[in-house]
Amino acid sequence: MGKIKIAIIGSCVSRDNFNSMFIPNYKRYYDCVFHQNQMSMISLMSNPIPYDISEVDGKLSAFDKRQFETELDKTALTNLLINQPDFLILDFFADSLMGVKEFGNSYITNKHLKFSETTLYKNNSKGNEITLSKSPENYFNLWKESVNSFFKFMNSQLPQCKIIINQARFTDEYIDKSTGNKEKINNKIYPIDTDFCNKWWKIFDEYIIQKFDVERISYDKKYFSVETHPWGMYHVHYQKEYYFDFTSKLLEILINGLKQKLDRVNNIQSNISNLQNLNLISNADFKNGKSFWSEWNSDFKIENDNIVGNKIVHINRGLLEKNKIASLWSNLIEIHSDAKKVFLLSFDMRVDDLTKFDEYQVFFAVRTFNKTNQYSQRDAIWYRYFDLSNISIKENEWTHLEFQIKPFDGKYLRLGPYIFKNGSVSWKNLKFSIVSL
Numbered sequence: 018m019g020k021i022k023i024a025i026i027g028s029c030v031s032r033d034n035f036n037s038m039f040i041p042n043y044k045r046y047y048d049c050v051f052h053q054n055q056m057s058m059i060s061l062m063s064n065p066i067p068y069d070i071s072e073v074d075g076k077l078s079a080f081d082k083r084q085f086e087t088e089l090d091k092t093a094l095t096n097l098l099i100n101q102p103d104f105l106i107l108d109f110f111a112d113s114l115m116g117v118k119e120f121g122n123s124y125i126t127n128k129h130l131k132f133s134e135t136t137l138y139k140n141n142s143k144g145n146e147i148t149l150s151k152s153p154e155n156y157f158n159l160w161k162e163s164v165n166s167f168f169k170f171m172n173s174q175l176p177q178c179k180i181i182i183n184q185a186r187f188t189d190e191y192i193d194k195s196t197g198n199k200e201k202i203n204n205k206i207y208p209i210d211t212d213f214c215n216k217w218w219k220i221f222d223e224y225i226i227q228k229f230d231v232e233r234i235s236y237d238k239k240y241f242s243v244e245t246h247p248w249g250m251y252h253v254h255y256q257k258e259y260y261f262d263f264t265s266k267l268l269e270i271l272i273n274g275l276k277q278k279l280d281r282v283n284n285i286q287s288n289i290s291n292l293q294n295l296n297l298i299s300n301a302d303f304k305n306g307k308s309f310w311s312e313w314n315s316d317f318k319i320e321n322d323n324i325v326g327n328k329i330v331h332i333n334r335g336l337l338e339k340n341k342i343a344s345l346w347s348n349l350i351e352i353h354s355d356a357k358k359v360f361l362l363s364f365d366m367r368v369d370d371l372t373k374f375d376e377y378q379v380f381f382a383v384r385t386f387n388k389t390n391q392y393s394q395r396d397a398i399w400y401r402y403f404d405l406s407n408i409s410i411k412e413n414e415w416t417h418l419e420f421q422i423k424p425f426d427g428k429y430l431r432l433g434p435y436i437f438k439n440g441s442v443s444w445k446n447l448k449f450s451i452v453s454l
Contacts, residue, residue, distance in 0.1 A: 021047040027108035030185035039260040050100040053093040055111040062163040063123040065091045067308035072137035079390040088125040096351040108183040109221040113214040116148030181232045187211040187252040191242035299348040301447040303328040314343040329445040335373040346431040354424040359452040363419040367443040375438035378405040382435035385427020398427035
């Protein structure tokens with residue numbers, strides 16, 4: 018039996034407990050296989066939002082850019098399915114403080130301070146903000162609908178995953194490092210109404226605890242912020258005692274859940290058949306144009322297929338004498354490769370003129386990375402190119418291709434059509450799915 022796998026949908030009050038700066042030896046006991054940061058439950062369960070990756074610009078850090086992308090592509094649930102956690106920790110920091118913003122026909126968490134400088138956000142700035150302070154009853158109703166949908170998903174798709182509610186709260190005081198006295202945080206940083214936020218955080222917790230079969234981590238003391246916290250003083254950046262208390266309480270839950278862990282190991286493969294039809298590629302049919310694809314080389318064109326409504330991606334280059342790579346890359350797929358997961362890549366491909374193909378004859382690429390903002394082979398932890406040498410294909414005819422992929426390492430995966438120099442090639446019906454975990 019391997020280490021216990023834990024996922025988090027929540028804020029630093031949960032995630033920091035899986036950081037060696039706070040709990041040095043946590044990896045002895047468990048692995049944090051997935052974290053969706055500060056996402057409202059409403060955003061989590063909303064529809065994906067097509068977008069042009071080039072408009073997620075501005076001065077966003079790689080971490081903040083990834084947050085924005087996941088608010089748009091809504092891949093959190095897919096990432097849970099890929100990584101099959103034993104336990105999922107939820108906290109409701111984002112719903113209590115931020116609320117959501119209408120974005121087209123969907124919602125994102127209202128992180129306007131981070132996202133508002135991007136072109137994409139500016140182009141969608143007219144959407145209403147829905148928050149607890151403005152519309153508490155409407156917000157709560159929308160939140161409950163989303164939570165109910167989420168638990169329906171978890172019960173049907175991840176029934177062996179136990180959900181833990183982290184009942185943390187905003188603190189209104191910090192410990193002055195020079196005097197040791199407790200002082201008000203709102204006098205030092207941007208103020209928030211901690212009483213109001215905590216009231217709603219408690220309402221969210223109690224709704225779920227009363228309605229669903231969950232574990233909880235509760236606290237019988239108040240924690241304070243500190244000026245020496247690695248992320249700075251804030252209403253949920255606590256003294257060290259909090260992280261030790263959380264870990265102690267979590268370990269109690271995990272010990273009691275070890276029997277469930279054994280049962281999960283025996284039964285998990287029975288659920289794989291439910292996942293094999295899931296396509297991990299967003300906008301795999303290109304019906305939403307370039308949405309969810311990045312590093313799009315201008316030589317790739319989206320064209321209509323002969324079948325009404327279908328799209329293909331085509332490239333036609335035949336005069337280059339030197340290598341000039343043409344590639345486009347899928348949405349980032351969070352696989353946490355352990356050299357055991359097996360995936361199936363499939364697509365239909367047509368080569369219009371075999372004589373145009375360069376000497377490499379490469380038509381597709383897959384790469385894994387440990388950072389979200391990486392694309393190049395130089396940064397790849399693992400990579401694989403697919404070429405014509407081991408396949409049978411007829412000129413100017415569609416051929417269906419399938420390849421099993423078993424990356425030995427890498428947290429994230431990207432894939433897409435790829436040629437080194439010349440070729441006249443078309444792709445359609447792309448799919449990347451789970452074979453075994």
